[in-house]
Structures are given as C-alpha cells and as structure tokens.
Amino acid sequence: MNENKNSISPEMDEKTLREMFQGLLVPPSKVGKEEAWAKLINAIDEKIEKPKRIILKPLITWAIAAGFTVLVLLSSYLFLNQKTTIESPIASTFSIVLPDGSRATLNNGAALSYRRSFGLLNRNVFMKGEIFFQVAKHRGTFRVTDRFNHQVLVPGTEFNVISRSNYFAVHCFEGKVEVRITQRELFKIEKGEAISVKSGTINRQIINSDFQSKPAWVKGEFTFSNNSLSVVFDELSTFYGIQFNADGFDPNSRTFSGTLPVGSYEAAANILSASLGLTFTIAPDSSSITFR
C-alpha cells in the first residue's frame, strides 16, 4: 500500500489530477444508442401485442372448460334428478323393491317417488299416504320426506309411515328411527313405539309390548290374544287415524282375543261390538268411534 501511495509523485499538482478526471470516460455502450432505441421500440410493441395473447387465450380456454363443466353438471343433474313415481292401484296394496334393496309396501292410495340419484348419492324418498318400509342396511341414511316436510331418518330398519292431510304417524317395527316433525322437533323411537301428529298435537306411545312384526294392513288383519281393550283401541286408533274411545267403562278392565279384518274401521267396530256386547256410535265427522 505504501508503495502505491508513493507512486503518485509529490510533483503532481491538483491541476494534473483534475485533468486526469476530466480525461476519464465512461466506456462506450456495447449496444449503441440507436440500437438501444430500436430495442426499446420493439419492447414497447411487444408489450402492446402481448396482452392480447396473454389475456385472450386463457379466457377462451377457461370459457370452453367452464362451458364443458356446466354441460356435464347440467346433464348429470338432469339425469340424476329424474323422478320415478309409484302409486298403488286403487283398493289394493302394492310392494316394490327400491334400487338399494329396501322394500316399500304401499297402502291403498299411497304414492312413493325417488330420484335416479337414489342409492348413488342419497337414499331420499318422497311419499304420501301410508307406506310400510323395510329398509335394507346400506351406505347413507334412508330418508323419507312427506308433503308437509315431516322426515323419517333411519340407517336400516322396518317402519310404517302414514301421511295424510291432518295426520302423520310413524310406527317402528324394528330397530330405531328418527322422526323430524319440524326442524326443531326431533324424536327417536324404538321398536314397538309410535309417534303421531294430529292437528298439531304430538303423541308418543308404546303400541304393544309383543308387537306384531308388520302393520296389520300389510298382513291384512289384526291379531290380538288377550290384549286389554285399551291396546286394541290404541292400535285401531293409530291404524285408521280415528279415535276409538270407551264411554262408561274402563278399557283396561276388558280384554279381547281374535282377529279383526283390515278392510274398514266399521267392520272392525262391528266385530268388536258383537264379540264384547258393546254398542258404538261414529261421530258425524268420522273423527271418533265411541263404545258403550
């Protein structure tokens, strides 16, 4: 370092050094001014053209992709949403096996519908009237919805649903079912239990301890063996949606054994009155039958 310092001789004055600086030149550009200008103009033009390529191309690609996706979604939606509706013939019952292996038995005047997506994406069915379900164990919850948005949810079990304009009831014959009367009113009932809604009143009851394995209408008859009359009344009430009442005696004090036909509540009432020695009257609006 010292030697370097000394290499600038003391004789060199400020003027000389100033001249040295003035003599220094920035090395010339390898590109050159005009070439730099041409490059600049090219870059400007490219900038203007580029956006067309950059913006439009992906836009078209995206539009095609989006259109295709919409088409696929729409067609699969339309396909999967196709509805199959089954109605039971008048004055008879009708049984079908659903795509997931569940069996539905439709009572007189009942209807059942399900979408093509049933068994693939969901197990949702829609119903009106009275249907006995024997739900197969399968992936997903089996869901029954009626016109009034009452819902029954089960994994796999047997139950009967009645949905009429002012009456809704679910009887559980096997396992457990979940019943949604409204979004907030949710009930879990077990084998032998029933829940019913009549004119907004919810009624939960145990039907029969040695309950039959199928609803009477499915079998075509009610079978009782030494059951108290209150049980018989309850079952008939639940079945026909008409209140069977006792007037002037305690229904628990009387028992009944035998079979009752399913055909009509009047026929059942006739048999009951004849075998027990009772008289009955049917209310004018057919909402109740009273025995004396």
Add this chain to the structure above:
Amino acid sequence: MTLPKGNYSSDELKWFRELFDKYYESIRHFAYFKIGDVDMADDVVQETFLKLWDIRASVRDDTVKTLLYTIAGNIIKNHFKHQQVVYNFQQSRETDINPENSSADEAIRMEQLNRQLQDALASIPDGPREVFLMNRIDGLTYAEIAARLGLSVKAIEKRMSEALAVLRKKFGYSL
C-alpha cells in the same frame, strides 16, 4: 429510427424520442457510476425508459429528469445485486498529460496511476461516489446534480467533500 406499430400517437413517440436523446447518455453514465458494469448499465437504460413509457400518461415535464434518475436508481437497487464495483474508465488523452515527458516509462506510470485512481474511486461509498463522478466526469454542476437526484445543493456539497476526503486519505493529496 424504427417506427413502432402500436396504437399511440406520434406526439407521444416524438416526446419519448426527445427524452431519450436528452438523457440516454447521462442515465447510462449514472448507472455505470453506480454499478461499474457497461452491460448492466445498458440494461438499466432499457428498463428505465420502458418504465417511463408505461407511466407516460402521468409524467410531468418539469419533473421528468428527476423521475428518470429515480426510476434508474430504484431499478438498480431492486434488480442488481450489489457487488464490488470495478471501474474500467477509459483515458481520452493519455499522451496529453505530460507531453514534454512522454517516455515509455512515463506511459506505464500513468497507466498504473489510472488503475489506482479507479480503485480509489470504487472505494468511495455509493452516494458520494456517484455525485463525485457526475461532477468530475460528466461535468455537471452541483445544482444540476441536485436537480437530477432530487436532493439539495447542500447535500451534494456534503457528498462531494466526503468523496474528496476518501481520495485525499488514499493519496495524501488535496485534489
């Protein structure tokens, strides 16, 4: 001069060309003073003018000079990794320095001195160095430099004296 084919007015292009003519060299020098590399300085010039073109709608004529230097300074700060500056200034009048004494020995001595000088310049901190070089090499006045860098004349004076102090220390001289 190539004519661009984009959709902008000829006035805009004329304005741009005027600015390019006026500041091409000084921006290139400024970049070279900062990074000490001719190729990189060329790149900085390109980037700077492209950027100016992009924002041309909002450029005001009275501040365009400072703007160009600011753009160039930012480009260098953001895109060029700071490395040891190695200058390679050229001597325009090597033989003129001491005509009556131009022996072969003297030429070698001058070349050596030149190398030392450039190394010494590289050792000055960035700020003072570019001010010093703009003054000594481009011959800009303090007021001119102040306007270009967006600084006060006082600040330029301060940077000049800092640069001179470093050089004095190196050479033991008053320059």
